[in-house]
Amino acid sequence: MSPENAPLVLVSNRGPVTYEDDGTVKRGTGGLVTALTGLASHRDAVWIASALTDGxxxxxxxxxxxxxxxxSPAGGTYSVKLVASDPAAYDRFYNIFANPMLWFIQHYLWDLSNAPDIRRHEVEAFEWGYNVVNEDLADAVVEQIDGVDDPVVMIHDYHLYTLPGLVRKARPDAFLHHFVHIPWTQPDAWRVLPTRIRNDLYEGLLANDIIGFHTRSYRWNFLQCCRDLLEGYEVDFDAGIVRTPDGREVWIRHYPLPIDWNATRNVASSPRVSEFEGQLLRRRRDHLILRVDRADLSKNVLRGFSAFDLFLEQHPEFSERVTFMAQLMPSRTDVPEYAEYLERIEALVAVVNHRHGTPDWMPIHLKLRDDLEEAMASYKHYDVLMVNAMFDGMNLVAKEGPVVNERNGVSILSENTGAHEELGEFALSVNPFDIQETADSIHAALTMDAAERARRADGLRAIITQRDPGDWIDWQLEDIRKKRA
Structure with a gap:
């Protein structure tokens, strides 16, 4: 089969849907699934992913x-190949090595004076978990491209860093493109890992032809890591190229991920969203602050609530006039650090509500659930959208909210999110660790005059609607064509 006629092969840990034990089908969650759903809709593709449930x-x-x-329940038909790994191997892969080890490294989450401690447990999780799942998915890829001349394989995210090397060994003619959806940290952050494991990860990743990131800074960090952590590799910062010891050139690029803003607006106009709007508007105070996130350590939820607590203390004139609505999806609750973090979130909300609340007013309204239509109703009516993540690959909430908001709401945006490179000019930028600055930004947003709110909101909408996932995909496919030529 010729490469022009052959479908793309997409590989990720999570697929577009999951099958429940009762046979029902649920849409996969997360920004990666959103991005790849657009890719699978844009071009004929076979999507290879791990089997995540018994179903x-x-x-x-x-x-x-x-x-x-x-x-998919969200629309669209996909060709999906599900790969079941040994459950014990998958547990090691996901719950010990990928999360938390790699996730924590790539979000600067380790408190290095206390953790991590690398023992045989962690090393075996890499050898008998991470590598096993990568091998299982690599075997599925090699099987899928059998008989295809010069196939194109697009690999996604931090779960699959060793997979490209396995595919490259089996099929030297394959074109391998790898997109990393989370931040890439600076060299010292990677020194947590034993040298052998670190080298295996980098060598696997550098078996690709192109490696993509969301931002210029992540791309730059990766080039620095290759220079500082590897021997025998030549790094050309100006061209964005890493030359491997065997003479291959790996292009290092950045492709900021846009949202499907038309689809987002279509969801915002649905009848179920209107029902939630009615409920929200009946209870609405003068001002609404909103955050929509996973309850993930990197999202910095505690500091956001602490900043709101400080704002209410310093500006009592806003008492009973403002509500902070937080819709959080519990995340990775089987990882002890995440379960503890969720408990701390609930405890802090209780403290703030007790400290500032009245019989008629609860300052923070916490919702622990994942409901897109409910979130969309809140997007339409916020005055302030808080995205104060410590570090974030892109953060699609920062793009979804402004594109449907009807009140010229103001975005408070962490300078450490990938979205900040595009949207920072029209947001209120904050250092996510500076609680006073975040509290001051809440006050600035709530007291901003209408003309300035409109200017910023128009600027955000203009940037967000410039591109859609089709453009993001075409950008990458064009680089694939260039490099193959």
Missing amino acids: DAERAREAGGKPIEVT
């Missing part, structure tokens, strides 16, 4: 390892 594993067995046609 996924059963469906994979029924399909005999072949791709299956799947209709």
Whole structure:
């Protein structure tokens, strides 16, 4: 089969859907699935992903390892190949090495005076977990591209850093493109890992032809890491190229991820969103502050609530006039650090509500659930959108909110989010660790005059609607064509 006629092969840990034990199908969650759903809709593709549930594993067995046609609850039909790994290996892969080890490194989350401690437990999680799952998915890729001349494989995120090397060994002619959806940290952050493990990860990743990141700064950090942590590799910062010891050139690029803003607006106009709007507007105070996030350590939820606490203390004139609505999706609760973090969030909310609340007013309204339509109703009516993540690959909330908001709401945006490179000019930029600055930004946003609110909101909308996921995909495919030529 010629490469022009062959479908792209996409590889990620999480697929576009998951099968529940009762046979129902749920849409996959997260920004990566959103991005790849656009790619799968844009061009014929086979999507290879891990079987995450018993239902996924059963469906994979029924399909005999072949791709299956799947209709997503969110719309669209995809050809999906689900790969079931040994459950013990997958647990090591996901819960010990990928999360928290790599996630914490790539978000600067380790308190290095206390953690991590690398023992045999962690090393075996890499050898008998991370590598095993990468091998399983690599085998599925090699099987899928059998008989295809010069196939194109697009690999996604931090779960699959060793997979490209395995595919490259089996199919030297394959074109491998890897997009990393989370931040890439500076060299010292990676020194947490034993040298051998670190080298295996980098060598696997550098088996690709192109490696993509969301921002210029992540791209720059990766080039620095290759220079400082590896031997025998030549790094050309100006060209964005890493030359491997065997003479290959790896292009290092950045492709900021846009949202499907038309689809977002379509969801915002749905009847169920209107129902939530009615409930929200009946209870609405003068001002609404909103955050929509996973309850992830990197999202900096505690400091956001602490800044609101400080704002209420310093500006009592806003008492009973403002509500901070936080819709948080519990995340990775089987990882002890995350379970503890969720408990701390609930405890801080209780403290702030007790300290400032009245019989008729609860300052923080915490919702621990994932409901897109409910979030969309809140997007339409916030006065302030808080995105104060410590570090974030892109953060699509920073783009979704402004594109549907009807009140010229003001964005408070951490300078450490990927979205800040594009949107910082029209947001109130904050250092996510500076609680006083964040409190001051809340006050500035709530007291900003209408003309300035409109200027900033118009600027955000103009940037967000310049591109859509099709453009993001075309940008990457054009680089693939250039490099192949």
